[in-house]
Amino acid sequence: MSLINRDTDYAIKALCFMAKQNKEKLKVSDLTRALKIPYPFLRKILQALHKHGFLAASKGKGGGFILARSPRRIFLNDLILVFQGPLKLNNCFLNKKICPDVNSCLLRRKISDIEKRLKSELSLLTLDSLMINQERR
Amino acid sequence: MSLINRDTDYAIKALCFMAKQNKEKLKVSDLTRALKIPYPFLRKILQALHKHGFLAASKGKGGGFILARSPRRIFLNDLILVFQGPLKLNNCFLNKKICPDVNSCLLRRKISDIEKRLKSELSLLTLDSLMINQERR
DNA sequence: TTTAAATGATACCATATTAGTATCATTTGT
DNA sequence: ACAAATGATACTAATATGGTATCATTTAAA
Numbered sequence: 309m310s311l312i313n314r315d316t317d318y319a320i321k322a323l324c325f326m327a328k329q330n331k332e333k334l335k336v337s338d339l340t341r342a343l344k345i346p347y348p349f350l351r352k353i354l355q356a357l358h359k360h361g362f363l364a365a366s367k368g369k370g371g372g373f374i375l376a377r378s379p380r381r382i383f384l385n386d387l388i389l390v391f392q393g394p395l396k397l398n399n400c401f402l403n404k405k406i407c408p409d410v411n412s413c414l415l416r417r418k419i420s421d422i423e424k425r426l427k428s429e430l431s432l433l434t435l436d437s438l439m440i441n442q443e444r445r
Numbered sequence: 446m447s448l449i450n451r452d453t454d455y456a457i458k459a460l461c462f463m464a465k466q467n468k469e470k471l472k473v474s475d476l477t478r479a480l481k482i483p484y485p486f487l488r489k490i491l492q493a494l495h496k497h498g499f500l501a502a503s504k505g506k507g508g509g510f511i512l513a514r515s516p517r518r519i520f521l522n523d524l525i526l527v528f529q530g531p532l533k534l535n536n537c538f539l540n541k542k543i544c545p546d547v548n549s550c551l552l553r554r555k556i557s558d559i560e561k562r563l564k565s566e567l568s569l570l571t572l573d574s575l576m577i578n579q580e581r582r
Numbered sequence: 583t584t585t586a587a588a589t590g591a592t593a594c595c596a597t598a599t600t601a602g603t604a605t606c607a608t609t610t611g612t
Numbered sequence: 613a614c615a616a617a618t619g620a621t622a623c624t625a626a627t628a629t630g631g632t633a634t635c636a637t638t639t640a641a642a
Contacts, residue, residue, distance in 0.1 A: 472589085473588085488589080491589090492589075503588085504590075506587045506588055508587080509589085510589085
């Protein structure tokens with residue numbers, strides 16, 4: 309099983325590429341050519357990134373997308389949140405029937421701690437850190 | 446998204462229940478009654494737990510399942526491995542095309558570290574610790 | 583020794599999620 | 613006016629998950 313799905317993956321790739329183009333507006337077709345991601349799929353993803361404030365968009369002829377934040381302010385866990393929803397260790401096995409008293413539930417607390425640590429670690433992975441890496445390849 | 450799926454969830458519940466019955470052999474129908482998990486589904490899960498050494502099984506009339514290990518030696522990450530495969534942060538975005546040199550890849554190392562920490566934290570959650578919790582409810 | 587009650591193995595079906603496409607509406611520069 | 617871009621959204625396809633059915637094998641006991 310994977311923590312990161314295709315949408316998030318493509319979003320990372322696209323954002324990475326855009327960050328490298330320092331401040332230049334890009335249209336979807338520029339990106340598909342470079343990244344080899346299917347046009348309509350990538351478009352959907354960029355629209356979502358726009359909707360959630362990662363990209364600024366301009367419509368009409370000559371329009372396109374551009375990063376709306378510094379790569380240092382784009383965090384992996386935020387991208388995961390957009391495309392995959394909130395990270396949960398489990399939906400069901402800690403439900404009321406097994407564990408009715410949330411506060412006294414040791415296990416629930418442990419699991420929730422693990423979740424928190426995982427999220428905070430994912431939030432240390434910024435778009436910036438991905439780019440540094442790519443420069444070195 | 447959830448780290449733990451239904452199979453793993455039911456497996457935990459079943460193992461927990463069995464651990465409470467100290468050393469008593471149980472058949473699937475005993476468990477379905479207690480846990481309200483559909484019979485054929487639970488059966489499939491118990492068979493898998495047997496196959497992977499968590500349970501001992503005896504066939505034929507009067508047969509059934511019994512824990513094959515101490516609850517202290519049953520780890521959450523092992524159960525996840527059985528029912529959901531190896532935990533991976535990502536299958537694709539760190540593939541060869543983006544990151545051809547595995548050793549020099551800073552990001553890959555970071556991600557792999559996060560993975561390792563997550564796994565080691567999950568491995569601290571034993572069946573034992575779940576039961577302690579349940580006693581207190 | 584037959585039979586019923588149990589698991590072993592495995593193929594199958596149903597539903598949900600993920601991946602990807604298509605299309606019409608709106609905006610905007612020329 | 614028109615072409616080129618995104619906005620919104622509905623749709624289809626593929627895969628993963630959740631769950632069922634069934635036949636084979638083993639075993640205790642009548």
